[in-house]
Amino acid sequence: MGARSSKTLYSLAVLALAGLMVGTALAQAPASTPAQRAELGRHLFYDPLLSSDGTVACASCHQPQRAFTDGRATSLGAGGRAGVRSAPSLVNVGARTRLFWHGGSPSLELQALGPLSDHNEHDLSPGEVVARLRGSRYAPDFERLYGRPADLSALTDALAAFQRSIVSYQSPFDRYSAGDAGAMSEAAVRGLDLFYGKAECFHCHAGRNLSDNLPHNNALLLFNPDIGLASLTGHDSDVGKFITPTLRNVALTAPYMHAGQLQTLPEVVAHYNSGGEPNPNADPLIRPLNLTPQEEADLVAFLESLTDPAVATNPAWGRPHSVAGENP
Ligand code: HEC
Ligand code: HEC
Structure with a gap:
């Protein structure tokens, strides 16, 4: 089906x-x-x-x-x-x-x-x-x-x-945000700066739950029959739009994206750094980011700091x- x-x-x-x-x-x-x-x-x-x-x-x-x-x-x-x-x-x-x-x-x-x-x-x-x-x-x-x-x-x-x-609002990121400067590693803090700066992730992964609850197309390869928001609206411009997921505990939730298209967090960051796959509906924010390998690793460290072990x-x-x- x-x-x-x-x-x-x-x-x-x-x-x-x-x-x-x-x-x-x-x-x-x-x-x-x-x-x-x-x-x-x-x-x-x-x-x-x-x-x-x-x-x-x-x-x-x-x-x-x-x-x-x-x-x-x-x-x-x-x-x-x-x-x-x-x-x-x-x-x-x-x-x-x-x-x-x-x-x-x-x-x-x-x-x-x-x-x-x-x-x-x-x-x-x-x-x-x-x-x-x-x-x-x-x-x-x-x-x-x-x-x-x-x-x-x-x-x-x-x-x-x-x-x-x-x-759950008990991750290292939450403790760091509440003033505990030692809660996150130096790499994760550099990643945080990238997330809210050069990499511009925060526009869509916004607010306390790192989601704006809005549909976007983040330029994934379209290889399955799932057309996303267009299944509700019937608009071609909505093909491939999905609601931004939360990034809380994302280190525990692999594989990633609506059909698990990407396996690991480094793969996700590489996807965004590349600017994604050519796609007429891609959001303009998805474009080559020119992150260095070190910056890509820092961004991954930030994503890992969003885990609350108590959830398990x-x-x-x-x-x-x-x-x-x-x-x-
Ligand atoms: C066979 C696996 C499976 C079972 C069983 C299942 N779910 Fe899910 N659940 C999913 C999948 C897959 C999605 C995403 C569906 C979609 O987006 O169309 C989902 C989506 C959801 C969502 C929406 C979350 C969001 O952020 O959009 C909620 C809430 C949820 N499930 C709760 C439940 C509850 C409650 C039950 C038991 C009555 C349940 N699920 C049973 C696989 C499952
Ligand atoms: C234009 C809005 C937008 C921007 C900018 C954006 N994302 Fe996303 N992100 C999304 C959407 C939408 C999805 C889900 C797409 C899908 O499944 O088809 C997603 C999915 C993800 C996922 C997978 C989560 C899961 O549970 O599967 C991760 C991780 C992620 N983004 C990290 C990032 C990072 C890191 C950045 C910055 C480099 C970023 N995103 C920038 C909209 C955005």
Whole structure:
């Protein structure tokens, strides 16, 4: 299944359920705290109960030790079927204003319906999801936290609450920015100056999460059928535009770009230094940067300083003891 048809499936599922969900959510606001709902969401995030063949959980593709990515160029879902895009990091995902690589989903609540119904991911119909939840050991938790039997609205609320709790601003870069001059290596500090100076990365990788949440074409070779933002707008000028990803924990999230086209951070920096591949839609900021080999290495050292090791080990974000499976 190509990017286009699979994304159309996502959109249809989302549209069909949006009205229903909003209606239900308004009718019965949950009588519980976000922390309680996040804890239920954590269990559901790790539990393969929510997949057609019982092998796929959200955490199959969003693994804490890889900053909630999966280490693959493109993800593998139920039945081992391959998807067309790379799993993005979920660290600080609550701060993102547009989700998915092409920006096609506005909220974490709606987003979760995509992977649940996608044939290449969890591969379950909405009705099956609800039936499984109501017959599962989580049924009493839904009753207690939401005051009603499990439904899609409560499921996506709990998953979103968990994902919003994955907040990390504890990297060496954060400590350096807060005044701890020794937190970053000298090479990383030189790289920081390049990032915000000569290399001009900061225009798109802007703000605290190093993303402007906007679509750009960064001049990658177009070698797969994924047309990015153009799949939403139909404009030729949007072909190959994808939302700028966060760079937090980027040393843990290889391979890189929407389809894992680049393997390592030195390869990414070399791509930008070269000015990228010829592309009519490339952003004007993507042009030869004339960085020396030393400067390229410094930029890589800066990207490595964006890692918070606690993301992998924080028990509040890890696999619950009661959910079987290898700690992914
Ligand atoms: C088979 C692997 C796989 C599974 C399972 C999976 N995801 Fe994803 N996830 C992806 C891929 C690939 C993308 C990028 C999709 C796109 O951009 O079209 C993604 C995107 C996302 C995003 C958007 C992040 C961003 O910054 O744009 C969120 C949030 C997310 N997934 C949460 C979840 C949740 C919650 C579940 C469980 C219900 C889940 N995922 C299950 C692979 C997976
Ligand atoms: C014109 C905006 C723009 C500029 C300037 C820019 N980037 Fe990007 N960056 C993007 C976009 C968009 C993507 C995702 C592209 C895709 O997957 O098709 C990206 C992806 C990346 C990734 C991969 C992240 C991941 O999770 O896969 C890294 C690393 C990165 N950029 C680093 C840099 C560095 C370093 C610079 C400066 C040399 C830079 N970027 C300049 C827009 C930009």
